[in-house]
Amino acid sequence: MVQVTSIGRPVTVDQGSKDDVFPGAHVVWLHVPRGGYGFNLPVEAEVVSHGRRPSMRVKIQVETRAGKRVNRVVDARNLRWPR
Secondary structure, three states, rough: OOOOOOOEEEEEEOOOOOOOOOOOOOOEEEOOOOOOOOOOEEEEEEEEEOOOOOOOOOEEEEEEEOOOEEEEEEEEEHEEEOO
């Protein structure tokens, strides 16, 4: 797992801007652990696909602590471009 040191601007979905996500893009997922501990963990991810507006759901692929690659469907508001 790669340590994320800084995060950038939020991503967008189907808005026609330079911040739109696309399959294969490397992004940072701000993961909020279950239980509401009051913090989020930045996790490096790769975009697999995304839904059309207004759903704003993006399928990403992340690496677990054990090194296994898994897919997650997340809200685009929790994704950022890396710096």
